[in-house]
Amino acid sequence: MPVPRIVSRRAAAQVHAALADTRVVLVSGARQAGKSTLVRIVAGDQRAERRDLDRTQDRAAALADPIGFVDSPDLMVIDEIQRDPGLLLAIKAAVDDDPRPGRFLLTGSSRLFGMAAAPDALPGRMETIELWPFSQGELDGEPDGFIDALFAVGPDLRHESRVTRADYAARIVRGGLPEATTREDPRRRQRFFDAYVQALIDRDVRQLSDIQHKGEMRKLVRLLAARSATIIATNSLESALGLSRPTIARYLQALEEIFLVKRIPGWSRNLGTRATAASKLVFVDSGIAANELATDARALLRPGAPFGPLLESFVLSELSRQLTWSEQLVDLSHYRDQGRYEVDAVLENRSGHVVGIEVKAASTVGPDDFRGLRRLADRLGDDFIAGIVLYTGTSTLPFGDRLRAIPVSALWQVPAPAEG
Incomplete structure (x- = not known):
């Protein structure tokens, strides 16, 4: 059963659709299920800033200045948002100030709002798309x-x-x-x-x-x-x-x-x-x-x-x-x-x-x-x-x-x- 290196994901169409009418889109699923690859492909044809909270320097910057960390006129992609769930408050402030759709594309390897540290910050502002391992x-x-x-x-x-x-x-x-x-x-x-x-x-x-x-x-x-x-x-x-x-x-x-x-x-x-x-x-x-x-x-x-x-x-x-x-x-x-x-x-x-x-x-x-x-x-x-x-x-x-x-x-x- 040969497996191609790049596998087309059915969730890609859902992410594109959500970005067209929703301010914040979260792709959640198991670690190494392909979330980062998916969002990189989806965001590949547009201007975007990228952050990865698995990287020590990115996480330190987010903790030091959350408002500045999410300040961007373009789409911002943030991987592993569960590493700093408090950042959601800064995202909420950003999308309330500028409610254009497609502001943030997040990934997370934990069910974000099941986490004790995650504030209930984004009701009505975020759509969650679940990404499983390959079907x-x-x-x-x-x-x-x-x-x-x-x-x-x-x-x-x-x-x-x-x-x-x-x-x-x-x-x-x-x-x-x-x-x-x-x-x-x-x-x-x-x-x-x-x-x-x-x-x-x-x-x-x-x-x-x-x-x-x-x-x-x-x-x-x-x-x-x-x-x-x-x-x-x-x-x-x-x-x-x-x-x-x-x-x-x-x-x-x-x-x-x-x-x-x-x-x-x-x-x-x-x-x-x-x-x-x-x-x-x-x-x-x-x-x-x-x-x-x-x-x-x-x-x-x-x-x-x-x-x-x-x-x-x-x-x-x-x-x-x-x-x-x-x-x-x-x-x-x-x-x-x-x-x-x-x-x-x-x-x-x-x-x-x-x-x-x-x-x-x-x-x-x-x-x-x-x-x-x-x-x-x-x-x-x-x-x-x-x-x-x-x-x-x-x-x-x-x-x-x-x-x-x-x-x-x-x-x-x-x-x-x-x-x-």
Whole structure:
């Protein structure tokens, strides 16, 4: 799977659009996800001043004279704004004095307003665009239109695939962080992932939260990888780590703030049965999760390997990426009720229409794999558009009214309706 050096990012169009009508645009996402490259490309065709708060001299200047630091008649690009969140007050003053759109283009590797030090300075003045690691479609030059296609054509969606189980395993362990995608040697990729996670804990996590047990934080990341795509029970982590529940909750929040993990909330509508509100947890990058489990592509295919949970986490992360650019405004959640009916992903648009998605690592599918999807279909009636089992086989197969088995590669190979 060769990866080009320069990968076109779908978020670029969103950043251009936001700069045309918004005073401050923030591109937020994981470290080394390509934020600086994206804003450099977006700002490349116009006059702009650039600052980087990861550089000691730039950060010192910002702290010494914040008003002067942001004073510019042209677009100002500031990387890693979370390194000095107090600078937002100076930006607020600048854009209130001169409210032209496209004044500031910021990047941040933490969810800015989750930080205790970040003042709530820019309501109504800033648009945030989330940048994930590369999607499979960005890496392959494919359309990434699965969500829009599902809501447009529902069970009429068809897809045939040549992607093998071995290829899915290779994609999972590679992940989408730009640096990792260029490393063909698994040992070199492992070194990158190990250093990446350690650096996040040593610097970014400690900036966000009072971390007194760095070794336990590292252990927590490994435990979360082993429980990827599951509902996380804090009490089980408490016994495994020897930390209090409030401490674990704070650590989990910090890992989410730095875009290492993402929580998928429980979904419920008044369906006549009680549903869990607990969140599922997935890694933003599947390569990190696989590395934390010390597994490679070949090992993933062996009996007993965590292929299923990692594939589900991979799918949920790809869906999350796609939600940042899909035309449909959709919320992603999961479903589980007391009757043990489960659906891995529930996509609901603003009109209340729902698509349910199950993920199966097998290359064959049977009626039992649709158990949770049938429950949703029965309860939702006409609001239920389709129930999809994404599997590692090659063909689209019908399994009843609005129920289909579709190859996982449809996620990135199916075009949105306007592109078809």
